[in-house]
Amino acid sequence: GENVEQHPSTLSVQEGDSAVIKCTYSDSASNYFPWYKQELGKRPQLIIDIRSNVGEKKDQRIAVTLNKTAKHFSLHITETQPEDSAVYFCAANKDDMRFGAGTRLTVKP
Amino acid sequence: DAGVIQSPRHEVTEMGQEVTLRCKPISGHNSLFWYRQTMMRGLELLIYFNNNVPIDDSGMPEDRFSAKMPNASFSTLKIQPSEPRDSAVYFCASSEFGQLNTIYFGEGSWLTVV
Numbered sequence: 001g002e003n004v005e006q007h008p009s010t011l012s013v014q015e016g017d018s019a020v021i022k023c024t025y026s027d028s029a030s031n032y033f034p035w036y037k038q039e040l041g042k043r044p045q046l047i048i049d050i051r052s053n054v055g056e057k058k059d060q061r062i063a064v065t066l067n068k069t070a071k072h073f074s075l076h077i078t079e080t081q082p083e084d085s086a087v088y089f090c091a092a093n094k095d096d097m098r099f100g101a102g103t104r105l106t107v108k109p
Numbered sequence: 110d111a112g113v114i115q116s117p118r119h120e121v122t123e124m125g126q127e128v129t130l131r132c133k134p135i136s137g138h139n140s141l142f143w144y145r146q147t148m149m150r151g152l153e154l155l156i157y158f159n160n161n162v163p164i165d166d167s168g169m170p171e172d173r174f175s176a177k178m179p180n181a182s183f184s185t186l187k188i189q190p191s192e193p194r195d196s197a198v199y200f201c202a203s204s205e206f207g208q209l210n211t212i213y214f215g216e217g218s219w220l221t222v223v
Contacts, residue, residue, distance in 0.1 A: 043214040043215065098154060
């Protein structure tokens with residue numbers, strides 16, 4: 001089955017700086033790559049996604065890039081704010097949805 | 110739509126007892142997923158259904174775990190007998206069938222086995 005690796009496991013940045021989280025996947029047949037944000041005690045919620053016919057997608061301060069040849073995709077958050085602090089999960093969808101291990105992002109005021 | 114509905118939200122049970130977790134997917138969604146979340150193992154896919162049929166249960170940890178989906182609007186995850194290491198948050202999620210569709214999570218069932 002699909003295997004998703006996510007790095008780093010923890011990330012601490014100053015407010016206003018950028019944050020980058022990277023994921024790799026194993027199955028070249030995967031073609032849908034969502035990112036979820038999970039706040040403490042809450043459910044994971046979709047923040048952005050990308051499909052394999054697109055290389056980059058942006059939504060305000062967040063962007064995702066996809067390199068299908070290298071089988072990796074990344075989440076970029078610019079101008080980080082304290083409310084961005086959460087655990088972020090990447091996922092890859094072939095027949096099911098497999099998640100990375102998560103990145104705990106802390107944005108320090 | 111009310112979203113994916115799970116019950117119970119919290120359960121504390123004694124080792125050896127049977128635990129049943131319930132899920133109602135979003136109306137019109139025909140794929141349903143059960144995940145387990147722990148600090149050590151992250152979000153693990155236990156089993157998923159398409160059109161009420163179990164497709165892949167390779168993530169179910171042991172025979173103590175079983176899942177059913179008797180109809181399009183209801184699924185259960187059962188643990189019998191429960192053990193302390195089963196303590197985790199169990200999420201149900203649903204999506205429209207197909208590879209490119211977003212999955213939506215329920216609020217989770219927080220299980221503690223003592």
